[in-house]
Amino acid sequence: MAAISLSIFFLSAIGCALIGWVDAADHIVGGSTGWTIQSNATFYEEWARLRNFVVGDKLVFLFTTGVHNVVEVTESDFDACTQKAVIESHYSGPATIRLSSPGNNYFYCAVGKHCVTGQKLVVAVATDDSSTTSKLTNYSSSGGGSSPGNLIPASALLSLLLWLFMW
């Protein structure tokens, strides 16, 4: 029984990893703290630095409608916290924004002085091809081993999990 529990645990872990690998990633901006004013002005810069963003990924901005918002802007607007050429505005939270163009994408909160205090985010978005490479690198370094050619489709793994639970 212990052996079965253990294998369920490992299969679940592998299944989750595979699902993450197959689908475009959703990035919860700021993690559990969400999209808000942080005590550290470079909080979102540091958050973004640790991640890879790829065309097709989504940014999820967690905030309360009316308290914060998200505007996508040009680089010069981003630097100066101005709104001369707003690309897109999202006023109701949470807001999910799909990263559709490669290169730098600029966002900030346009409520009060929030942008000036550091509620701003720039993400460097890679194209699809480079994404595959970087994600595979991540998996081989953290997971320890399976080459992409041997990946079992996530659905097959899930069926296997269900089968194990039947016992």
Ligand SMILES: [Cu+2]
């Ligand atoms: Cu705000």
